[in-house]
Amino acid sequence: MNVFKKIFTKNSRPLEGGIFFEAIHKILGFKPNSLEYYQKAFTHRSSNKLDTKGNPINYERLEFLGDAMLSAVIASHLFNEVPSGDEGYLTKMRSKIVSREHLNELGRDLNLIQLVDSKVPSQHFGENIHGNIFEALVGAIFLDKGYTYCEKFIYKRVIVPYVDIAKLEGKVISYKSLVIEWCQKEKKPFHYDVFDDNGNDGQRYFGVKLSIDNKIIAKARATSKKKAEEIASKRAFFAFQEKMDKKL
Known part of the structure; x- marks a missing residue:
């Protein structure tokens, strides 16, 4: 055996x-x-x-x-x-x-x-x-x-x-990658501000604020930093979709 x-x-x-x-x-x-x-x-x-x-x-x-x-x-x-x-x-x-x-x-x-x-x-x-x-x-x-x-x-x-x-x-793998690529091409400064954003349920959450051109464009909250960044990036992508589609 x-x-x-x-x-x-x-x-x-x-x-x-x-x-x-x-x-x-x-x-x-x-x-x-x-x-x-x-x-x-x-x-x-x-x-x-x-x-x-x-x-x-x-x-x-x-x-x-x-x-x-x-x-x-x-x-x-x-x-x-x-x-x-x-x-x-x-x-x-x-x-x-x-x-x-x-x-x-x-x-x-x-x-x-x-x-x-x-x-x-x-x-x-x-x-x-x-x-x-x-x-x-x-x-x-x-x-x-x-x-x-x-x-x-x-x-x-x-x-x-x-x-x-x-x-x-037409499938998007990472909205964060798209946002970063667009910002770099357009020479726009961007920043992901990540912070703890815990609730009352005992679960750990992370909050994210995505700033482009020194303006907060999108916010998100999730159980991991990566997920929160991706959600915020997706919201930013749709906010700038027309401009991004022309450049990417």
Whole structure:
């Protein structure tokens, strides 16, 4: 019995043995050769599992590998589908497809979180857990079945249902990036003033004031600095949309 069989037999997880196999089979659309990779892909670091060499067993390394595989397959698809696209265009389009927002959507659609082995309640996971697990799953497929199966899975679960070149061309990944780019082109000074803005519910919030040309253009409040900045940037973008569309 290998280390994974020992670990996953001894410790409880949402779906065990044959049930876990069937769940993975349904998601993949093909039978996995070895469950070891997939078990690892759904193991959260809070489980504190170690292999026989003392290395941590969790999805993070597979997430790194899956990210690389997604980028490679998506890049190849765009290269073939858009022969007129230059390097900058192809890079932007790939970024839109593999954006954190999009990967989280993919993970949620497949309900991958139901299979996660963790000591942390699922409601305490950050939003990015969905995309992280999806990337780890892609990495597990590559190790288990090789590039061809990995490519087929990405086409089935990502490219065919979600990749519409025309729609993606108009999709905004980051309003903050658009605002900064526009301000730099127009030589307009800008500043994000971030501050704590906590309420009475015990949740930590951050407030943001976005100033352009020394005038406050937009304000926002969210549970993270990044989210607050993005919301404020989106409001500023729509306030200046006509001017920005002409320059970007």
